[in-house]
Amino acid sequence: MTGDKARYNQIEFIFSTAAVSALFLDGGLKTYLLYAYKQSEQSVERIKPIFASYKVLLKGYLFVLAMAFVCMSLWMPERILDWGGATARALFLSMVGFVAVWYRIADKPSRVFILSIPVYVAAGALIWLLGDISDTGFSIALVVPHLLAVALAAFIGFSVGRGNMCALIVHISAALKYGWPILASVLLTMVVANFGKLYAYNYLSEKEMFNFSFSQRMALIIQLGHLAVSGYMAKHLFVSEQRRFHQKTFAVYLITLLMATIVAYSAAWFAPSLGFISSTQIDTTFTLIIIYTLLWCIGGYLELYLNRVNRNSLVLGSAITAAGVFLAWVMFTRYPMISRIATAMALGAASNVMFLIMSLFIIRRN
Structure with missing residues (x-):
């Protein structure tokens, strides 16, 4: 990868965009989860509905993203790597971040690697198997493993009950009431952290x-x-x-x-x-x-x-x-x-x- 500086820089730009975007995709639920656990007298059962609501949110994102990919494939195929890759990775990072907090609460923090490491291995394997570093190869490597992991978490993994839109709205409202200063501070921090790469990529x-x-x-x-x-x-x-x-x-x-x-x-x-x-x-x-x-x-x-x-x-x-x-x-x-x-x-x-x-x-x- 580092042998092709232009391609490396493009991927770094995508990763930076995804890192900033991922901060807001959970609606503040990740930030709120640990605080809700403390307020619920450290009861995992009482915070399971928050996870169920987050799974509803993931399903909604996957549906919207599927429609967006269809539109991009028809009218803007040249933008799939930049937009599609950044969006898929952002959703994956959001999911991993939420699950990491969940496993911390369950005293099993290393289990998050069960979701993250296979994705990185699969992405590298796809690039190697495709035998090139074209836009198509990188698009498949970035999009497919990341979205499969998100779909696994949203539809199959984690027995936390069934969520619904009403509960999702209630939980996001509570999360934003508690955590909006944190989200704003994280946004500022991430903009500063990624400003150099974004500026260098363009100028x-x-x-x-x-x-x-x-x-x-x-x-x-x-x-x-x-x-x-x-x-x-x-x-x-x-x-x-x-x-x-x-x-x-x-x-x-x-x-x-x-x-x-x-x-x-x-x-x-x-x-x-x-x-x-x-x-x-x-x-x-x-x-x-x-x-x-x-x-x-x-x-x-x-x-x-x-x-x-x-x-x-x-x-x-x-x-x-x-x-x-x-x-x-x-x-x-x-x-x-x-x-x-x-x-x-x-x-x-x-x-x-x-x-x-x-x-x-x-x-x-x-």
Whole structure:
């Protein structure tokens, strides 16, 4: 894939678009699920109707998407890869995100990989079997495995009862009432995180887009470490009635991030010898992306303490502050754009963490 930079950049653009779009497809139900579990005295049975409503939502999306694919095939076949691939992946990411929270509640967080890993393997196998990297090949690889997994979750998997439209509306209303500040903050965060790739894809050179995307791909290793610890501990941290900060858990979390950072740098260093890229891409931009990712992960961890006490307006405040710092740096500084974006991302993430720390300190004092 990395041998064809234009194709790689196109796929990165699709993935970025899908990541932002996926945030809103669940109507806030994913954000609400853990809070509803806490409010229901930690009863899984009492939150099953929320999952049933989400399955109704998935079925509706699949029907609309099927109609859209028919229309695109007839009138805009050249857009199936960009639009169809991004939409299918966005729906898949939404489903995986919701199911991941469900399995955290059930104390079986690793089970989400039963849905996610086969999809990634199947997509890679389809590309290999088709023997090319044409639009048709990539369209099939992106669309078919992702939508099959979504259909499996919507129609066959998970015995949570039958949902209906009335219950769906009730649950989405409750979810938005609780979580709209979180959704807004996540939107701001994702726009900042993907701004570099989207800007580079449209305005910068193919090489700059490739290098920026490669840096973010290596930084995903750190995010995996973040998800491993925060995902495992999310339920415990969220339902805990203690007001104190869990220092030992946070220490384990920071050690995990440090180890993941070493792995990310090592992977970038050895990537040329493995044939993934032509030369080592470790530079200032790469380091800034790593710093941004570390701070973003720490911020995500700290937000759990605000989510559990329903102080989500502070989460939105921190995201607005970070986005403001990012925008100001991009607009009012004057040096190469790609470095400017990477620096702005790191500074914005740092301001986000400082805002969250001050918020937690004030809440604890009160």
